[in-house]
Amino acid sequence: MGAHALQWLNLALRWAHVITGVAWIGTSFYFNWLNSRMHPPERAEPGVAGELWSVHGGGFYRVVKYTVAPERLPRTLHWFKWEAYATWLTGVALLVLVYYVGARAYLIDAQVAALGPAAAIAIGVGTLVVAWLVYDGLCRTPLAERPGLFAALLLALGTALALGLTRVFSARAAYMHVGAALGTIMAANVLMVIIPAQREMVAAMTAGRDPDAARGRQAALRSLHNNYFTLPVLFIMVSAHYPETFAHRWNWLILAGLSVVGVATRHWFNLRNQGRRNAWLLPAATLGMIALAVVTAPRTTPGASGSGDGATFAEVRVVVARRCAPCHSSAPTNSAFPTAPKGVLLDTPDQIQSAAPRMLAVAVESQTMPLGNLTGMTSEERELLGQWIRSGARLR
Ligand code: HEC
Numbered sequence: 001m002g003a004h005a006l007q008w009l010n011l012a013l014r015w016a017h018v019i020t021g022v023a024w025i026g027t028s029f030y031f032n033w034l035n036s037r038m039h040p041p042e043r044a045e046p047g048v049a050g051e052l053w054s055v056h057g058g059g060f061y062r063v064v065k066y067t068v069a070p071e072r073l074p075r076t077l078h079w080f081k082w083e084a085y086a087t088w089l090t091g092v093a094l095l096v097l098v099y100y101v102g103a104r105a106y107l108i109d110a111q112v113a114a115l116g117p118a119a120a121i122a123i124g125v126g127t128l129v130v131a132w133l134v135y136d137g138l139c140r141t142p143l144a145e146r147p148g149l150f151a152a153l154l155l156a157l158g159t160a161l162a163l164g165l166t167r168v169f170s171a172r173a174a175y176m177h178v179g180a181a182l183g184t185i186m187a188a189n190v191l192m193v194i195i196p197a198q199r200e201m202v203a204a205m206t207a208g209r210d211p212d213a214a215r216g217r218q219a220a221l222r223s224l225h226n227n228y229f230t231l232p233v234l235f236i237m238v239s240a241h242y243p244e245t246f247a248h249r250w251n252w253l254i255l256a257g258l259s260v261v262g263v264a265t266r267h268w269f270n271l272r273n274q275g276r277r278n279a280w281l282l283p284a285a286t287l288g289m290i291a292l293a294v295v296t297a298p299r300t301t302p303g304a305s306g307s308g309d310g311a312t313f314a315e316v317r318v319v320v321a322r323r324c325a326p327c328h329s330s331a332p333t334n335s336a337f338p339t340a341p342k343g344v345l346l347d348t349p350d351q352i353q354s355a356a357p358r359m360l361a362v363a364v365e366s367q368t369m370p371l372g373n374l375t376g377m378t379s380e381e382r383e384l385l386g387q388w389i390r391s392g393a394r395l396r
Contacts, residue, residue, distance in 0.1 A: 003338050013094045028227055047071065047181050095124075099173050109171060127165065131182075156310045186226045193222045234262070236255075261289065311387035317352065325347060
């Protein structure tokens with residue numbers, strides 16, 4: 001398939017992934033909110049545990065929650081599962097297209113580990129399977145009944161996974177695989193635990209027996225976990241835009257920090273929905289973000305910011321033409337990119353000068369560019385570029 005067609009396939013899959021993801025997370029947030037905001041019905045009804053009134057889009061709605069189940073099942077009962085499955089399927093298709101088909105550019109970083117595409121892809125797929133098996137096993141131990149301890153354990157395991165993956169993959173692919181592992185756990189929770197438990201509930205009702213309470217408890221636990229996983233996973237979905245995070249030396253710790261911020265934010269909303277005010281969680285999460293920004297700020301090495309370093313624009317221009325312009329040009333010579341990636345053009349002096357701050361971030365500090373270092377940029381060239389930009393990015 002041509003590069004142009006691949007880009008459109010990428011767009012179609014990403015769009016579908018965002019659409020289905022919004023639908024899934026939207027229903028997860030909505031039902032979580034609904035559950036917390038239910039209150040005993042104004043007029044008692046047999047078998048009814050709670051009710052909720054709302055107004056939306058020009059209509060009034062009254063939702064009723066049954067203690068166990070209604071006496072008679074309605075003809076149409078809506079299930080919520082295709083949002084989850086479709087999000088996972090489109091996500092995996094995107095992972096394959098970007099990171100496995102493009103393994104040499106996106107998955108493998110020869111400076112991290114000299115892996116061949118087959119080995120790297122096997123590690124990637126294995127990660128998703130093993131993550132689910134470990135998590136599912138842990139959920140069936142008594143540990144899962146101690147929320148605080150279990151959350152700490154999952155954070156430790158997730159951080160260990162991130163640390164391990166940053167030692168074998170490109171930093172960006174390492175982050176994406178942590179996200180894919182969490183997404184796989186979430187979708188498998190729906191497929192393997194939550195939906196079967198609901199089927200059992202319906203079957204028990206039809207047969208006139210009591211539903212299996214243990215399965216109901218597992219389903220509730222997994223549903224709760226999914227709710228807390230959403231915000232860390234959402235960050236990882238957009239993380240490729242932020243080399244300040246994934247390409248930092250402490251990338252695995254930064255991911256742990258951002259996950260804590262996400263989970264704390266989710267927890268604040270959950271408490272609030274239950275009518276339990278919590279004054280400090282949200283400010284603490286905000287402070288956490290600020291602290292992460294401060295501690296990860298790049299340190300300018302002494303002397304690097306001075307002028308008269310001798311890096312001239314003439315030298316920089318040669319480096320950019322050789323290392324960057326094969327992709328970042330109005331007529332790229334790299335056949336994988338029919339148009340300049342992200343619209344970043346580095347042909348003319350003006351273009352190079354105005355892109356200087358961004359170039360400093362991606363080619364000198366985080367070194368995520370050139371992509372997969374496919375053009376073989378040397379550390380001397382990075383230093384030269386850094387000197388020129390730090391001393392003012394002057395054209396003469
Ligand atoms: C092999 C092709 C290739 C080469 C060579 C390359 N880039 Fe890129 N560049 C990309 C791709 C692909 C993206 C988009 C990455 C993404 O998907 O987010 C990108 C994105 C960027 C961005 C935007 C990043 C952002 O987060 O806004 C900048 C700036 C950039 N490159 C600068 C450079 C510089 C400077 C060089 C040379 C030192 C370079 N690139 C070499 C392929 C390349």
